[in-house]
Amino acid sequence: MRSCGCNKPHIPSCQKSMxxxxxxxxxxxxxxxxxxxxxxxxxxxK
Known part of the structure; x- marks a missing residue:
């Protein structure tokens, strides 16, 4: 799976995109x- 590119896993925007x-x-x-x-x-x- 492609990572969202940020090193903070709990940013809402990244979570939403995932x-x-x-x-x-x-x-x-x-x-x-x-x-x-x-x-x-x-x-x-057949």
């Missing part, structure tokens, strides 16, 4: 998993 990055990563991860699952379902349906 949380936003985690949310975006989780969004893309769930999207990828869902698409992969749909791919396998379509493949097995």
């Amino acid at each position: 949380e936003e990055m985690m949310e975006i990563a989780a969004f893309f991860y769930t999207k990828a998993v869902a698409s992969k699952r749909g791919f396998w379902l379509r493949k097995n349906a």
